Amino acid sequence: MSEAVVPDAMASPAVGGLYGEKAGGPMVDFSYVGIDAILEQMRRKAMKQGFELNIMVVGQSGLGKSTLMNTLFKSKVSRKSVLAMAQEKIPKTIEIKSISHDIEEKGVRMKLTVIDTPGFGDQINNENCWQPIMKFINDQYEAYLQEEININRKKRIPDSRVHCCIYFIPPTGHCLRPLDVEFMRRLSKVVNIVPVIAKADTLTLEERDFFKKKIREELRANGIDVYPQKEFDEDAEDRMINEKIREMIPFAVVGSDQEYQVNGRRLLGRKTKWGTIEVENIAHCEFAYLRDLLIRTHMQNIKDITSSIHYEMYRVRRLNENNTHANGIPEHHLAAHEM
Amino acid sequence: MGQTKQIKVHDKGVRGLSLAGHVGFDSLPDQLVNKSICQGFCFNILCIGETGIGKSTLMDTLFNTNFENFESSHFEPQVKLRAQTYDLQESNVRLRLTVVNTVGFGDQMNKQESYQPVVDYIDRQFESYLQEELKIKRSLHNYHDSRVHACLYFISPSGHSLKSLDLVTMKKLDSKLPPVNIIIQVNIIPVIAKADTISKTELHKFKIKIMSELVSNGVQIYQFPLDDETVAKVNTTMNGHLPFAVVGSTEEVSVGNKMVKARQYPWGVVQVENENHCDFVKLREMLICVNMEDLREQTHTRHYELYRRCKLEEMGFKDTDPECKPVSLQQTYEAKRQEFLVELQKREDEMRQMFVQRVKEKESELKEAERELQSRFEQLKRLHAEEKAALEEKKRLLEDDQSSFSKRRAAAQLLQAQSLTANGKKDKDRKKVGSFLKQVSS
Numbered sequence: 001m002s003e004a005v006v007p008d009a010m011a012s013p014a015v016g017g018l019y020g021e022k023a024g025g026p027m028v029d030f031s032y033v034g035i036d037a038i039l040e041q042m043r044r045k046a047m048k049q050g051f052e053l054n055i056m057v058v059g060q061s062g063l064g065k066s067t068l069m070n071t072l073f074k075s076k077v078s079r080k081s082v083l084a085m086a087q088e089k090i091p092k093t094i095e096i097k098s099i100s101h102d103i104e105e106k107g108v109r110m111k112l113t114v115i116d117t118p119g120f121g122d123q124i125n126n127e128n129c130w131q132p133i134m135k136f137i138n139d140q141y142e143a144y145l146q147e148e149i150n151i152n153r154k155k156r157i158p159d160s161r162v163h164c165c166i167y168f169i170p171p172t173g174h175c176l177r178p179l180d181v182e183f184m185r186r187l188s189k190v191v192n193i194v195p196v197i198a199k200a201d202t203l204t205l206e207e208r209d210f211f212k213k214k215i216r217e218e219l220r221a222n223g224i225d226v227y228p229q230k231e232f233d234e235d236a237e238d239r240m241i242n243e244k245i246r247e248m249i250p251f252a253v254v255g256s257d258q259e260y261q262v263n264g265r266r267l268l269g270r271k272t273k274w275g276t277i278e279v280e281n282i283a284h285c286e287f288a289y290l291r292d293l294l295i296r297t298h299m300q301n302i303k304d305i306t307s308s309i310h311y312e313m314y315r316v317r318r319l320n321e322n323n324t325h326a327n328g329i330p331e332h333h334l335a336a337h338e339m
Numbered sequence: 340m341g342q343t344k345q346i347k348v349h350d351k352g353v354r355g356l357s358l359a360g361h362v363g364f365d366s367l368p369d370q371l372v373n374k375s376i377c378q379g380f381c382f383n384i385l386c387i388g389e390t391g392i393g394k395s396t397l398m399d400t401l402f403n404t405n406f407e408n409f410e411s412s413h414f415e416p417q418v419k420l421r422a423q424t425y426d427l428q429e430s431n432v433r434l435r436l437t438v439v440n441t442v443g444f445g446d447q448m449n450k451q452e453s454y455q456p457v458v459d460y461i462d463r464q465f466e467s468y469l470q471e472e473l474k475i476k477r478s479l480h481n482y483h484d485s486r487v488h489a490c491l492y493f494i495s496p497s498g499h500s501l502k503s504l505d506l507v508t509m510k511k512l513d514s515k516l517p518p519v520n521i522i523i524q525v526n527i528i529p530v531i532a533k534a535d536t537i538s539k540t541e542l543h544k545f546k547i548k549i550m551s552e553l554v555s556n557g558v559q560i561y562q563f564p565l566d567d568e569t570v571a572k573v574n575t576t577m578n579g580h581l582p583f584a585v586v587g588s589t590e591e592v593s594v595g596n597k598m599v600k601a602r603q604y605p606w607g608v609v610q611v612e613n614e615n616h617c618d619f620v621k622l623r624e625m626l627i628c629v630n631m632e633d634l635r636e637q638t639h640t641r642h643y644e645l646y647r648r649c650k651l652e653e654m655g656f657k658d659t660d661p662e663c664k665p666v667s668l669q670q671t672y673e674a675k676r677q678e679f680l681v682e683l684q685k686r687e688d689e690m691r692q693m694f695v696q697r698v699k700e701k702e703s704e705l706k707e708a709e710r711e712l713q714s715r716f717e718q719l720k721r722l723h724a725e726e727k728a729a730l731e732e733k734k735r736l737l738e739d740d741q742s743s744f745s746k747r748r749a750a751a752q753l754l755q756a757q758s759l760t761a762n763g764k765k766d767k768d769r770k771k772v773g774s775f776l777k778q779v780s781s
Binding site: 032033034035036037038039041042043044045046047048051053072073074075076077100101102103104105106107108110151152153155234291292295296297298299300301304308312315316319320 | 354355356357358359360361362363364365366367368369370371372373374375376377380401402403427429430431432434475476477479480567569570623624627628629630631632633636640644647648651652
């Protein structure tokens with residue numbers, strides 16, 4: 001039989017020995033073991049495999065969702081409708097459109113999928129407009145689960161789960177609408193929601209601050225936990241960083257994919273008669289913060305929370321409901337859209 | 340500023356796109372690495388080799404530390420495995436290292452079952468990971484992965500060839516595990532221990548002999564991966580040096596003006612980290628610095644998946660049912676559960692029936708016994724009555740006799756009295772009386 005022994009004073013022989021010098025006597029040529037070379041190995045492996053990211057954008061038409069995506073990824077990831085305005089129809093029901101692109105930067109390859117939801121919030125009667133979206137998100141979890149419980153499963157299960165849902169709040173300046181509250185309340189339980197104030201160039205700074213404070217209060221009052229969620233903070237350092245972010249959400253963003261000449265430099269912006277709004281200038285709007293949060297610092301964290309918390313919760317729910325079926329073989333898509 | 344490369348199409352229907360500026364997701368590998376640093380790493384080595392061949396010393400030398408070791412006796416009745424876990428740290432990397440040693444390997448007189456505890460251990464680790472994965476509420480990212488990532492097999496430096504114990508054990512580490520058809524596989528890295536007892540030429544021949552024996556016996560050892568260009572070249576070279584001939588030592592000897600890890604002999608000093616003396620540095624390079632992640636990956640994506648597939652198939656789960664429609668694990672599970680419940684119910688009914696049967700039998704037995712008892716009682720009673728009747732009869736006869744006797748005596752006395760009064764008729768009467776008396780007395 002084998003016994004596992006974990007010594008209590010775990011640090012004592014190991015830590016000193018790897019780099020230190022012996023007290024007294026000639027300089028010891030302590031060799032370096034090389035455990036930290038594993039970081040390099042991991043990085044190489046990650047670069048080779050590539051990454052996947054699935055972002056969903058939700059908001060009424062005309063709030064600038066596609067433009068913001070294009071600005072974020074500096075390329076035409078969302079194609080705006082090419083139909084002439086007269087022919088453009090607002091869809092009768094909410095559609096879910098998913099478009100994937102392969103992008104690469106400095107050797108890092110990423111498969112980016114932008115999931116658009118045209119028709120959301122555009123009908124006269126918007127009751128239950130979150131249902132198709134909920135169903136889509138749960139379907140992605142279901143697909144992953146099915147793949148995971150296969151006997152012969154793929155080496156890398158393709159990850160189509162929605163990692164992040166950007167919710168566009170129209171810049172009314174007052175408070176959240178019932179539609180916003182309902183949607184965010186339901187979806188924050190299954191996916192990471194990042195609310196943003198769209199077309200923020202219509203708000204002055206004071207109006208913006210007031211609006212943001214109001215939104216934060218309403219989110220708190222309704223028990224809506226948006227990303228970064230308080231309960232998933234891992235340690236004190238995390239909490240500190242995330243608290244700063246939580247004080248700034250929702251980000252007031254302006255999107256643009258056209259460049260203008262400002263002060264001798266070419267910058268992305270919106271040109272108006274009264275001035276040019278620079279998208280990446282944090283004095284003008286908070287696009288840069290959003291980009292940093294989503295892409296440069298918290299992307300891996302967003303994916304981790306999706307896979308280890310939201311997906312696991314879905315899995316637990318799904319496996320439990322199968323156990324409560326007394327007779328017969330349960331259907332697959334039983335409660336996918338009932339949640 | 341801009342990337343204007345043309346991107347290949349990777350998936351069907353997925354277009355490549357070029358970026359017009361710096362987006363910033365090139366920090367993604369760094370984010371991933373940072374997360375791993377926070378979580379820490381896990382590495383498990385299994386050392387198989389005879390007692391005293393230098394396993395513990397080699398581990399100490401490899402990781403530059405002093406693990407708690409105690410010398411094992413040579414008199415273990417069976418092979419046992421001892422696993423010890425240590426937390427090591429180097430710069431900001433925390434490693435949870437588990438070293439599993441075989442205790443008593445090769446010491447028994449009969450070594451036929453020596454491989455079994457080793458294979459069982461490997462099987463148990465895969466199984467516990469599978470169980471965790473199949474749980475409903477699971478925490479895989481917190482789970483302490485105890486699956487064996489690398490198996491160092493220590494070969495005795497005989498200079499001739501592999502021992503049969505070595506061949507059998509290594510083959511068993513890569514084969515179906517009876518009685519069920521579960522394939523157990525690990526990354527096997529053979530090393531020649533105590534290599535300072537072999538000369539350079541002998542070593543070369545020995546290595547060739549070992550490799551050819553492994554190949555001819557179908558033993559698959561771990562090949563350093565060649566798919567990544569950065570390490571392909573060094574891995575190819577190293578693949579040609581297998582098996583590594585190592586020397587372990589934690590003692591330091593002063594050579595020149597430095598202290599180096601070495602073994603001191605009267606005829607010289609064997610320096611552990613001198614590549615001319617032994618392959619220790621190569622082993623450390625390959626095992627830790629270059630391929631640790633690959634070892635872990637191979638264990639997870641190849642060996643574990645194979646184990647999982649075999650184990651689930653053996654339990655009766657399939658991906659497609661007889662009509663070749665995809666069947667989910669849950670459906671199969673539900674069906675099996677129904678089967679099981681039905682079976683259970685049937686067994687319960689059977690048991691109940693059997694119980695009722697037994698009770699009936701016992702009842703009839705008892706009734707039978709009762710009846711028997713009753714008849715015996717009747718019989719005895721009858722006998723008793725008969726005897727009593729017989730006795731009564733006898734008594735009556737006796738009483739009759741008695742009464743007739745008393746009657747006759749009375750009559751005789753009367754006659755005697757009469758004879759005394761009538762003397763004349765003496766003679767006649769005397770005769771009569773005499774004969775009468777004779778009659779009476781007879």
